[in-house]
Amino acid sequence: MNESSEVALAFDDTELLPAIAQDTDTGDVLMLAYVTPEAIEKTLETGFAHYYSRSRDELWKKGGTSGHVQRVADVRVDCDGDTFLYRVEQEGGACHTGYESCFYxxxxxxxxxxxxxxxxxxxxxxxxxxxxxxxxxxxxxxxxx
Amino acid sequence: MNESSEVALAFDDTELLPAIAQDTDTGDVLMLAYVTPEAIEKTLETGFAHYYSRSRDELWKKGGTSGHVQRVADVRVDCDGDTFLYRVEQEGGACHTGYESCFYxxxxxxxxxxxxxxxxxxxxxxxxxxxxxxxxxxxxxxxxx
Known part of the structure; x- marks a missing residue:
């Protein structure tokens, strides 16, 4: 049986926390973007990765324009509740430059x-x-x- | 032949930028911590992952106390120069709680x-x-x- 627990998320210190996206097929780290509680809720609710755009100052569905969506297998949270890991199936490429990963x-x-x-x-x-x-x-x- | 280029790192906006550590053997995302230019230089120079501790306000060699060092295969930078990816061989476990990854x-x-x-x-x-x-x-x- 798996152990369940309640974790405090560190949104009290900052409005935004980082979320890493990792491809579950290749294991590649694809990108890092920032999230609000609402972005995580939308991600869990829809199964598609949502982030918060710092430049456009709005909730953002990854791939909403390009079609390069991320289907989310699960969302992990780290030991101190201040970073998230989206484990995803990436449609197309993650990077707006055309690369599979932003870390190219x-x-x-x-x-x-x-x-x-x-x-x-x-x-x-x-x-x-x-x-x-x-x-x-x-x-x-x-x-x- | 591989393409070389010069990338501006976004340390002008903030003193610290996030660095993700990924295990090159398992592909697992291990942790996220923050870095200064000095931390990256030390990492490249020594081959061991260095970060900047926000709580202790000092440069920090991962595993300096526990022995759970990270041997760095390479350091990647993302498309907009504001996030790093340390690709590492992890000694022991990355998380201070005893887990292999902080994202447990x-x-x-x-x-x-x-x-x-x-x-x-x-x-x-x-x-x-x-x-x-x-x-x-x-x-x-x-x-x-």
Whole structure:
């Protein structure tokens, strides 16, 4: 028999918590986005992954525009209730760039521009040299036209 | 030939960014913690996963106390440079509770206490009913004594 329990979710500290999506077929980590309690409720209720878009400031069904939906097998929560793991079956690719996973680049080195790093609004202060290792599975121009 | 590029890391918006750890043997998602540029540099330099502890406010080598280190095969960065993926070989278990993964509970339902949710300091405002599905691989009392 499996052990049941009640876990406090850490939405008191912040409005949003991170949710990782993992492909149950390949095991690949696909993406990370943010969720509200409502996004998790919608995910459990519909069986499709929902997140909260920080840029558009709204509840967001993954694949609502592109058709690249995520069918959710189960939702895990971590030991301290502040991160979620959506275990999903991904339609098409998860990344808006056309890659199967958003984590399609491996990091070779990190470069800090000491001069510019004093300006917190300068996005170029910390950069990384990367190599593309992922697989492109769709053409983003067609998916989002 | 693999494509190389330079990616801006989103440390300008926040001091810390999330890093997911995934076991390269099992494919399991083990944990999520936060990193600074220094934590990533230490990880690349030493080959062992480093994070930044928000509670202790310091750079942290995973397994420094327990011996449950993570040997890092590679570090991935996502499409918008604001999340990292450490692909690791985990010694022992990743979770301080003794489970292999911090994501050892599956979420059955989310409960919002509407009365209490107006108080943002109340951690019990949003809770989840969960079922334990993970595997305990070590005794935390022995690892952290």
């Amino acid at each position: 680049q491996t990091l070779d080195s990190v470069n800090r521009d000491e001069k510019e790093s004093t300006d917190p609004t300068d996005a170029s202060a910390v950069t990384a040299e990367t190599t593309v290792v992922g697989e492109r599975v769709f053409d983003p121009d067609e998916a989002y036209e | 509970q599956t979420l059955d339902s989310v409960n919002r206490d509407e009365k209490e949710s107006t108080d943002p300091t109340d951690a019990s405002a949003v809770t989840a009913e969960t079922t334990v599905v993970g595997e305990r691989v070590f005794d935390p009392d022995e690892a952290y004594e």
